[in-house]
Amino acid sequence: MSEQFRPPQPRRRRADRHLGDKDQIEQKVNQQPLRAGFPPEEEAPLPLGGYDAAQAPQRIPPRNASPLVYEESAPAQRPPQPDYDDDYYDDDLPPRRWPLVLISLIVLLGLVFIGSHFLIPKNATGILGQVKGITTKVVDGGLNLLGLKKYDPPKLIKFDTPESTVQTGVKTVFTFTANKAINGIRVLDEVGSEIKGVTEAVDAPNNTTWTLTAILDRPMSEMVLSAGILVDKTWYQTDKTVTLNVETPSLTPEPATASPAPTDTPEPEPSQADEASAEAAAMLIPPAADEEAPASDPPPQPETSPATIVDLLPSFTAPPASGAEAAETPDESIPGDMQAEFPEEDIPEDMLAEFPEEDIPEDMLTESTDDNTPEDMMAQANTDTDNQPQEQPEQPEQPETAKPAQAAAPATPTPMPALTVTAAEDQAPSKFKLTESTYKGSKRQSDFKRETPINAQGGELYTYYPGGVFTFRGDGMRQNAAFGTAEMPLNQMSIHWQSDLGxxxxxxxxxxxxxxxxxxxxxxxxxxxxxxxxxNDEKKDVKALKEVIVAAQDGKIYFLDLADGQPTRDAIDVGYPLKGSVAVDAFGRPLIGVGQGISKLRGKTGSIGYHFFNLIDQKSSLFINGRKIKTQVQYSTNGAFDGTGLFERNSDSFVVAGENGLFYTVKLNTVFDFKNPTTLTIDPEIHYLRSKIGKQDNTSVSIEGSPAMYGSYAFVADKYGVLRCIDTTSMKTLWVFDTGDNTDATPALELGADNSLSLYTGTSVFSRSRKAGDAVIRKIDALTGEEIWKTEIKAKYEKSERGGIKASPIVGQQQIAELVIFTVNLTEEGGAIIALNKQTGQEVWKTPIPGGAISSPVAVYSKDGSARIVQGSLDGKLYLLDGQSGAALSTLDLGGAIEGSPAVYNDILVIGTAGRDNHKLYGIRLE
Structure with missing residues (x-):
């Protein structure tokens, strides 16, 4: 059917523009022409059929009204079409896909979430451990919301004591270990009564390992004690128990086992010979009693060792007391005759009587040069005494008794004089608006006064016997890190052994x-x-074993034999990076301390602070928390310990400073029996000093270096550059010196012939000296705080705080006694090692280190007093230099960056690398 005819639109006329109404215009335009015979505006007649006429359809207005066009040439306008629902064009529009994509992503994430929760093990670490923790929290939260989560309360997995037999009146330590955090612990006896004591969370804030220290006051046989834990204010008594035998201490010690053969009354000479032949230290077991009575009968004068180091060693003062002085102050727990056999000045003489002076470091405190074991030697000595009691005066032993007098000079160093610090007027703490407070826990201590003063000694007096390198830079004076001597005719170095680190x-x-x-x-x-x-069994039998102990950034403390680099025992795994150096107890007791540097790993955050371990079973003895907690008030939130502490043997104390800005003193109260070395316990009393000057902010009080000490005075410097002298007896700052910038290098002390005390220190180029670009080396009067001289060295700024002086200096001795030697990083040459005159501060020699250096140098002396300097660099090279001229004698490339510092024992140098492709510990032979 053809399309319906539509007449064309009539032409518009100009007159239409006078129509004001738009509808009239549209009606005029769209009006159909009228048929002939009908007048305009007149309705047509109704049809004759009698039906209603159909209504004209209502016109639907167009979608868009067409504009009025008046031009004559305007094209014909198409009439608007009705707007019906089915008039839309059937275009092929693209479907909307985002809902499908969104649903797919949700499903995919759900599958990943489910897979992560069920497939990742619970003990995963790193990124997987972090993902596992998130999914576990979400699932547990959902189950808790729905009431489907089963509560798994903490469980006690271990409850024990160091010994099964204890004594009344003696501290007993109970150790609790739980699988989750608990709020408290308790111990109940067989009738349900609580054992009172002091509780402590060892691993706070994790609160999974606790100790309870109690004193049992009544003897009991096979007393069963049960452990209880506190969880959310509710006590739970567990099934963990220990069985103890509590005994009353005997007033008379049991006698030592005597030799089967009868003996006569021993003479003093054989007694000393027995000690020398057994090669014991100051703590050696004395000879057996001479009574013929059975072992069960107590002799008139028993000679057995008491339980504590205090009983074994009659004098704790630095200057060795004479025999008469030792006898005037006897220990009530030791018979007088026994004390007379242990005057402190006689111990080194007996030990050194059989050996030349140069062999002291190798043979003291260990077996003799023959192949006999200590037990064989002691038995042989006793047998000789028994069989020939009257022949001793006739044998050529009288000349040997004169040998100790000859060896006494090197064995008994000159005591360090008592000095007094008095601040210069410009160095008084009040000039710097210093504020400080001493605390014990969270309680401020007003007018603090230490009962037993700390009396730190330097050089050979730092340790009770000369046995190696016990702490960072040797001792409290922090002058060097070498023990013994080394003859180096070839002036070269070679790798003796190497061991992998993690x-x-x-x-x-x-x-x-x-x-x-x-x-x-x-x-x-x-x-x-x-x-x-x-x-290890194979290392227990090694004669003259010298053990290397080092803390690494993989979180482990390694133990190796100096002779071959093989492990002497399993490593201690702290689990977090260790950057500080290991400090060993100055008495030679099996106790060490080391600082932790970082607490945040991938997906894991732990505690951070200073760790103490006993080396009998390698368990933790003490942890000093570096973070701000309820029982510790501090300015800085940095809890790391990069510095190394000092064991002070005269007061049985420990001194250390942390990056939290606190200066700590710890009274250890160590209990250890050298004759029965199966346990070591400490009962620490911790005090700390919080201080800062007026213009310091809280982050700049951080102390990265180690404290230097002389007597009761400690010297520390912080990130802002504040160098302080602290009296540990009163815990007060005596003088303050502003060095001008971050001071990370540990200061070094030197006692002059005129009893002056000098301090050498240097700054890095960091925040305050960044623009000037000068590292400053100073000599300061340690007794007044006044500057004696200073030398400025050009160095570059680095964000990691490595520009300038990070290494601790060498205070020269013997043939280089007039020199102090510093290492400077990021100089124009890359790095340099510089020797300055102690009196003037003028440069004597300078050797470039192109790779840069932050490792501390070490001086190695020969018997004639000549010195060689060993310096490690950041590009992995070891430099051997002549101490007097600075001339390079040889180099050794280790292939990995050297950041840590070396230690030397005779002709073996031990140092580690920190490279990605080379991270090892090396034993270097000095030839």
Whole structure:
């Protein structure tokens, strides 16, 4: 059917524009022409059929009104069409896909979530551990919301004591270990009565390992004690128990086992010979009693060792007391005759009587040069005494008794004089608006006064016996890190052994090997201590064992034999990077301390602070929390310990400073029996000093270096550059010196011939000296705080705080006694080692280190007093330099960055690397 005819639109007329109404215009335009015969505006007649006329359809307005066009040439306008629902064009529009994509993503994430929750193990670490933790929290939260989560309360997995037999009146430590955090602990006896004591969370804030220290006051046989834990204010008594035998201490010690053969009354000479032949230390077991009575009968004068080090060693003062003085102050727990056999000045003489002076470091406190074991030697000595009691005066032993007098000079160093610090007027703390407070826990201590003053000694007096490198830079004076001498006719170095170290991923980086300042400790243990430690079986029998102990950035403390680099025992795994150096107890007891540098790993955050471990079973003895907690008030929130502490043997104390800005003193109260070295316990009393000057902010009080000490005075410097002298007796700052910028390098002390005390220190180029670009080396009068001289060295700024002086200096001795030697990083040459005149501060020699250096140098002396300097660089090279001229004698490329510092024992140098492809510990032969 053809399309309906539509007449064309009539032409518009100009008159239409006068129509004001739009509808009239449209009606005029769209009006159909009228048929002839009908007048306009007149309706047509109705049809004759009598039906209603159909209504005209209502016109639907167009979608868009057409504009009025008046031009004559305008094209014909198409009439608007009705707007019906089915008039849309059937276009092929693309479908909307985003809902499908969204649903797919939700399903995919759900599958990943479910897979992560069920497939990742619970003990996963790193990124997987973090994902596992998130999914577990979400699932547990959902189950708790629905009431479907089963509550799994904490469980006690271990409850024990160090010994099964204890004595009344003696502290007994109970250890609790739970699988989750608990709020408290208690111990109940067989009738349900609580054992009162002091509780402590060892691993706070994790609160999974606790100790309870109690004193049992009544003897009991096989007393069963049960452990209880506190969870959310509710006590739960567990099924963990211990059985103790509580005994009353005997007033008379049991006698030592006598030799089967009868003996006569021993003479003094054989008694000293017995000690020398047994090669014991100051703590050696005395000869057996001479009574013929059975072992069960107590002799008139028993000679057995008491339970504590205080009983074994009659004098704790630095200057060795005479025999008469020792006898005037006897220990009530030891018979007078026994004390007379242990005057402090006689111990080194007896030990050194059989050996030349140069062999002291190798043979003291260990077996003799023959192949007999200590037990064989002691038995042989006793047998000789028994069989020939009257022949001793006739044998050529009288000349030998004169040998101790000849060896006494090197064995008994000159006591350090008592000095007094008085601040210069410009260095008074009030000039710097210093505010400080001493605390014990969270309680401020007003007018603090230490009952037993700390009396730190330097050089050979730092340790009770010369047995190696016990702490960072040797001792409290912090002058060097070498023990013994080394003849180096070839002036060269070679790799003697090497041992692999690990790595650890932190939150922001991966750390390798040894970092700054990690310096090894090298210790020659006494025979008694070595027998009680958990050494490997093959190493317990090694004569004159010298053990290397080093803390690494993989979170482990390694133990190796200096002779071959093989492990002497399993490593202690702290689990977090360790950057500080190991400090060993100055008495030679099996106790060490080390600082932790980082607490955040990938997907894991732990505690951070200073760790103490006993080396009998390698368990933790003490943890000083570096973070701000309820029982510790501090300015800085940084809890790291990069510095190394000092064991002070005269007061049985420990001194250390942390990056939280606090200066700590710890009274250890150590209990250890050298004759029965199966346990070591401490009962610490911790005090700390919080201080800052007026213009310091809270983050700049951080102390990264180690404290130097002389007597009761400690010297520390912080990130802002505030150098302080602290009196540990009153815990007050005596003088203040502003160095001008961050001071990370540990200061070094030197006692002058005129009893002056000098302090050498240097700054890095960091925030305050960044524009000037000068590292400043100073000599300061340690007794007044006044500057004696200063030398400025050009160095560059680095964000990691490595520009300038990070290494601790060498205070020269013997043939280089007029020099102090500093290492400077990021100089124009890359780095340099510089020798300055002690009196004037003028440069004597300077050797470039192109790769840069932050490792502390070490001086190695020969018997004639000549010195050689060993310096490690950041590009992995070891430099051997002449101490007097600075001339390079040889180099050795280790292939990995050297950040930590070396330690030397005679002709073996131990140092570690920190490179990604090379992170090892090396034993270097000095030839």
């Amino acid at each position: 790595s650890l991923r932190t939150e922001s980086d991966t750390l390798y090997g040894l970092g700054w300042t990690s310096q090894p400790a090298i210790i020659k243990w006494s025979v008694e201590v070595r027998a009680g430690m958990n050494l």
